[in-house]
Amino acid sequence: MEEIKVRVRGFLSRFFKKHELEDSEDIFSLGFVNSLFAMQLVMFIEKEFSIRIENNDLDLQNFRSINSIAELISSKKSA
Amino acid sequence: MEKAKDERKIKCIVWDLDNTVWNGVLLEGDTLTLREGVAEVIRTLDERGILQSIASKNEYDAAMTQLKKFGIDEYFIYHEINWGPKSNSIKNIAKSINIGIDTLAFVDDQQFELEEVQYSVPEILCIHADKVREMLTMPELNPRFITSDSKLRRQMYMSDIRRNNIEQAFEGTQDEFLSTLNMNFTISKVGDDDLKRAEELTVRTHQLNATGYTYSYEELDFFRKSKDHLLLIAGLEDKYGTYGKIGLCLLECTRDSWTLKLLLMSCRVMSRGVGAVMINLIIRMAKEANVRLFAEFLPTNRNRTMYVTYKFAGFKEVGNNNGINILENGLSYIPPLPDYIKLNVEL
Numbered sequence: 001m002e003e004i005k006v007r008v009r010g011f012l013s014r015f016f017k018k019h020e021l022e023d024s025e026d027i028f029s030l031g032f033v034n035s036l037f038a039m040q041l042v043m044f045i046e047k048e049f050s051i052r053i054e055n056n057d058l059d060l061q062n063f064r065s066i067n068s069i070a071e072l073i074s075s076k077k078s079a
Numbered sequence: 080m081e082k083a084k085d086e087r088k089i090k091c092i093v094w095d096l097d098n099t100v101w102n103g104v105l106l107e108g109d110t111l112t113l114r115e116g117v118a119e120v121i122r123t124l125d126e127r128g129i130l131q132s133i134a135s136k137n138e139y140d141a142a143m144t145q146l147k148k149f150g151i152d153e154y155f156i157y158h159e160i161n162w163g164p165k166s167n168s169i170k171n172i173a174k175s176i177n178i179g180i181d182t183l184a185f186v187d188d189q190q191f192e193l194e195e196v197q198y199s200v201p202e203i204l205c206i207h208a209d210k211v212r213e214m215l216t217m218p219e220l221n222p223r224f225i226t227s228d229s230k231l232r233r234q235m236y237m238s239d240i241r242r243n244n245i246e247q248a249f250e251g252t253q254d255e256f257l258s259t260l261n262m263n264f265t266i267s268k269v270g271d272d273d274l275k276r277a278e279e280l281t282v283r284t285h286q287l288n289a290t291g292y293t294y295s296y297e298e299l300d301f302f303r304k305s306k307d308h309l310l311l312i313a314g315l316e317d318k319y320g321t322y323g324k325i326g327l328c329l330l331e332c333t334r335d336s337w338t339l340k341l342l343l344m345s346c347r348v349m350s351r352g353v354g355a356v357m358i359n360l361i362i363r364m365a366k367e368a369n370v371r372l373f374a375e376f377l378p379t380n381r382n383r384t385m386y387v388t389y390k391f392a393g394f395k396e397v398g399n400n401n402g403i404n405i406l407e408n409g410l411s412y413i414p415p416l417p418d419y420i421k422l423n424v425e426l
């Protein structure tokens with residue numbers, strides 16, 4: 001789980017460079033979500049962790065923070 | 080979705096240079112002259128809003144100098160002047176402009192090059208240089224309408240190139256960069272003058288298009304005047320110039336629910352966050368009008384980004400109607416407006 005978080009944090013830091021993201025921090029409340037970022041995030045997760053994000057997984061709650069993204073990834077990987 | 084051949088529209092022509100644009104071979108020291116009719120074809124296609132680029136096996140500086148001498152260098156964007164296979168060059172051009180490869184045409188005098196490109200990228204329309212003078216009458220190169228946006232299209236892409244260069248050299252994060260642009264996003268009802276552009280947007284937009292419905296001029300005119308519909312068009316400008324009219328949205332309104340039948344944004348503004356701003360505005364309006372808010376989504380092989388955009392704006396899937404996903408926004412969560420865009424609503 002820690003290792004997944006490190007990789008996700010690394011990706012997100014490209015978008016939130018000046019801001020040290022907490023694992024539980026709501027990335028949507030930072031007001032920076034555009035179509036390109038959203039799609040890049042989904043594609044990063046799929047490629048980096050060799051999983052497929054299904055339409056059902058595309059719930060805001062699953063992407064809200066580093067913690068929730070990591071939980072989504074680990075649940076998909078163990079499935 | 081495959082389009083019928085006669086409906087196919089080309090967005091970008093990729094030209095070879097030697098013995099295609101001009102007579103002679105540059106690096107063999109020939110005396111070069113523009114081929115008959117080529118300059119007129121290039122200027123006319125430009126006015127029609129068709130972009131033009133170059134795939135030539137040549138030395139970059141020498142070729143650019145020659146294009147300047149002929150006074151036609153300004154017509155081309157994302158030139159690929161190098162020694163690699165032309166199929167690669169063409170793929171790079173499509174990627175740089177961010178358009179589907181099936182919307183490109185390639186003009187060359189050498190059968191070998193035409194075949195190499197056609198073999199690697201079968202979706203491309205290949206045109207032999209002998210046919211240059213027939214190009215202006217080809218249906219694929221005749222857009223149904225020429226709008227004020229089509230005439231400015233090359234210049235808008237050129238501003239994009241300037242912006243992108245500045246963005247790549249920018250040290251801060253993406254939202255810091257966006258806040259330097261002084262973006263102004265305007266949403267208004269579709270007016271008389273906007274109808275052609277509105278139709279053009281439904282035909283040209285694939286990636287950021289929720290349903291892919293294309294509507295004719297007449298249908299859009301009907302929706303514009305209908306009491307049960309709201310047809311909105313969005314424009315964007317920043318300190319580097321205008322992006323033109325880049326978004327369209329059709330709402331079907333009943334007494335207690337609104338349905339987004341169409342939501343599309345030009346791929347040129349994908350990284351600007353304006354799709355989310357438009358959705359945001361609709362969510363606020365629906366909440367204020369005290370109606371339920373639905374959105375239709377028809378998956379294609381290109382528009383997943385739009386699905387993700389809806390979901391990240393708080394929409395959830397609530398049903399499926401003949402392959403069309405029906406999404407609903409509970410209106411409980413209203414995403415914050417980014418502070419780097421100034422929103423003007425003229426309704």
